[in-house]
C-alpha cells in the first residue's frame with residue numbers, strides 16, 4: 001500500500017535501480033567510472049577548488065594534531081606535502097573525512113582515497129553501483145605513503161603504489177623516513193543509501209561533494225541538503241554541480257514549458273534559482289554560485305553525437321533485418337508452392353522459416369533497453385528536447401554551488 005505522505009525522497013528508490021548505470025554508460029561520453037559531466041578534467045578542477053578552500057579556511061578541530069611532527073600520520077603529512085604553492089591544506093593530524101553523495105560506481109572516491117590519502121565515504125541509492133565501487137576499491141590494492149622528517153624538522157612526503165603490506169621506518173644521515181601501507185578499501189567506504197537518509201553520524205565530515213548528484217533532482221531536495229548539513233562538521237565545505245538543470249535567468253514561460261514537457265521536466269522545482277534557494281533554506285552559507293552551461297553544453301553535445309551514431313546503427317540493423325525477413329517470407333512462399341502436394345513435412349518447414357522471420361523482426365523492433373530492474377527511457381527524445389530548450393534559453397543549463405556549514409549551526 002502506498003504511503004499517504006511518503007518520506008521525502010522515498011520515490012527515488014523506485015526510479016533508480018540496478019541496471020541504471022549500464023543504461024547511462026551506453027550514452028555517456030566520459031569513462032564509466034566518471035558518470036558526470038566533464039569527467040576527470042572536472043574532478044581535477046574540484047580537487048583544486050577544495051584544496052584552495054581548505055588552505056584558506058582551515059580551522060584545526062578539537063583533538064586533532066596541527067603540525068606534521070614525529071607523531072603525525074603519514075597521510076596527514078601527505079595532505080600537506082606539496083607545501084610550495086599548490087594550495088594543499090595544512091595537516092589535520094588525521095585523514096580528511098570526505099563524503100561523495102550519489103557516488104555512482106566510485107571512480108572519484110577511490111581515486112581521492114588513493115592519491116590524497118583522504119577517507120572518502122560514497123553514498124549511492126543503487127546497490128549494484130555500490131558493489132561495483134567496493135570492487136574497484138579492493139582492486140586498487142595498497143598504497144605506500146612515505147613521510148620524510150629532516151633533522152631541522154621540515155616535513156615532506158611522496159606516495160607510490162605497491163602490493164606490499166608492511167610498515168616501518170628507516171634512518172640515514174639524520175633523515176627519518178616513515179612508511180605506512182594502506183589498503184585503499186580501508187579509505188574508500190561505500191554505503192547503499194539515499195542522500196535523504198544517510199547512515200552517517202552528525203558533524204563527522206570535513207567536506208561533502210557531489211558530481212551530478214541526481215538525487216537532487218527531487219523537488220524535496222531541501223531535505224537532502226539538511227542531511228548534508230547534518231553530517232558536515234561546523235565550518236565544513238559542500239561542493240556540487242548538476243548539469244541538466246535549467247540555468248540562471250530562464251524566462252518563466254520557458255521554464256514552465258520545460259517542466260510541463262513529460263520528456264524533460266518530470267521533476268518540479270528544477271531550476272538553478274530553486275537549487276540555490278534550497279541550499280540556503282537548509283542552513284548553508286553560500287560561498288560561490290556559478291552557471292555551468294559551458295560544461296553542460298560540451299557534455300550534452302558529446303552525448304547527442306553518441307545518440308545520433310547509435311540511431312544510425314539501429315536504422316542500418318533494422319534495414320538488414322527487414323531484408324532478411326523479406327527473404328525468409330519469399331522462400332517460405334516458394335516452399336509452400338513447391339510443397340503443396342508434399343504433406344506435413346513441407347508444413348513444418350514453412351513454420352520454421354516463418355519463426356525466423358518473426359524473431360528477426362523482434363530483434364529489430366526493440367532497442368535501447370537497460371539491464372534488469374531499470375526501465376529504459378527514450379534518451380534520444382529527452383536529449384533533443386533538452387537541447388532545444390537550453391538553446392532557446394541561450395544555452396544556460398546547469399548549477400554549481402559551493403557552500404559552508406556555519407560554525408554556529
Ligand SMILES: C[S@@+](CC[C@H](N)C(=O)[O-])C[C@H]1O[C@@H](n2cnc3c(N)ncnc32)[C@H](O)[C@@H]1O
Pocket residue numbers: 009012016020032033034035036101102103104105106107123124125126129193194195196210211212213214215216
Ligand atoms: C549522473 S550519476 C553520477 C554518479 C557519480 N557521481 C559519478 O560521477 O560517476 C547520478 C547518481 O545519482 C545516484 N542517485 C540518484 N538518486 C539518489 C539518491 N536519492 N540517493 C543516492 N544516490 C542517488 C544514481 O544512482 C547515480 O549513481
